[in-house]
Amino acid sequence: MQTSLGFVAWGVRLALFLGPIACNAGEEDRWKDLTAEEIGDAGKGAQIFRDNRCVECHSFEGEGGSDAPPLDFMKGKMSARDVADMTGTLWNHIPHMIPAFEAEQIPYPTFEEGEMADLIAYLHGGSGAAADSTAPAGHEGGADVPVEALGDPSNGRRLFDDKKCSECHSYGGMGGEDAPSFDDMAGHLSAREVADMGGRMWSSFPEMLMHFEEEGVEVPTFAPGEAADLLAYLHGGPMP
Ligand code: HEC
Numbered sequence: 001m002q003t004s005l006g007f008v009a010w011g012v013r014l015a016l017f018l019g020p021i022a023c024n025a026g027e028e029d030r031w032k033d034l035t036a037e038e039i040g041d042a043g044k045g046a047q048i049f050r051d052n053r054c055v056e057c058h059s060f061e062g063e064g065g066s067d068a069p070p071l072d073f074m075k076g077k078m079s080a081r082d083v084a085d086m087t088g089t090l091w092n093h094i095p096h097m098i099p100a101f102e103a104e105q106i107p108y109p110t111f112e113e114g115e116m117a118d119l120i121a122y123l124h125g126g127s128g129a130a131a132d133s134t135a136p137a138g139h140e141g142g143a144d145v146p147v148e149a150l151g152d153p154s155n156g157r158r159l160f161d162d163k164k165c166s167e168c169h170s171y172g173g174m175g176g177e178d179a180p181s182f183d184d185m186a187g188h189l190s191a192r193e194v195a196d197m198g199g200r201m202w203s204s205f206p207e208m209l210m211h212f213e214e215e216g217v218e219v220p221t222f223a224p225g226e227a228a229d230l231l232a233y234l235h236g237g238p239m240p
């Protein structure tokens, strides 16, 4: 009896000790598992996937073309960091996708504000999310994601130079003037706004490529996690 009571007492002490740790972990985990709705309107995203003709080359959940890799690998990647890092995946493949669009005579689509976030809500959340989504089309914002949940902004600051973005774009008063400044991204930290960055990049890519050629700048690629770090910097705000 004595021993088992001793165990109970230890159990209580352990619970008191671990309780706060568990709570902190809960707060961090919050950003590891976003709902599709926090990112966008998955129903609208499903429509965009068809209207923009992604479906003609890519399949998702078993439906669509087979000229390009299936996009199911995104499904279930619901952390804020994964969502941010999608911009890098798109970036790496767009230069190879543009010739495919030309070959298939599919017009290269551009994205209105919010549309890429809706598409990402669909591709990351799955068609189940589309069925459940009650979010109105183009719904705004949401809670700010902590910068650390996106990535490492100091590394992002370094990547802004290393990946040559700063040769044409400026941020916080530093960088080139040939391309739009990124200042307006600072402080836009909802999951939806972070996801949508990929759409701005996508829409400008063909134009951007011509500038890369003109300036003789090699198109950089992003290793996993790097785009998320860059977005942590650009959305988090300039650093000294
Ligand atoms: C004309 C055909 C075509 C269309 C239409 C198309 N893609 Fe692609 N996509 C490709 C090809 C080809 C690749 C592989 C490129 C490479 O090897 O880098 C690719 C690669 C990708 C990748 C990277 C896949 C991976 O395995 O990492 C993503 C993400 C992607 N496309 C998204 C889209 C989205 C979103 C749309 C619609 C807005 C779209 N694509 C429309 C041809 C297409």
Ligand code: HEC
Residues within 6 Å of the ligand: 163, 164, 165, 166, 167, 168, 169, 178, 179, 180, 197, 200, 201, 203, 204, 205, 207, 208, 211, 212, 213, 215, 217, 220
């Ligand atoms: C050689 C010059 C050049 C480099 C280097 C460059 N860009 Fe661009 N970028 C442009 C130009 C020019 C535009 C505007 C294109 C247009 O008018 O649509 C642009 C547009 C953009 C946009 C859309 C801007 C907006 O306001 O919607 C994003 C996002 C972007 N670039 C991201 C990047 C990132 C990230 C890097 C570094 C990895 C980078 N760019 C490197 C020239 C460049």
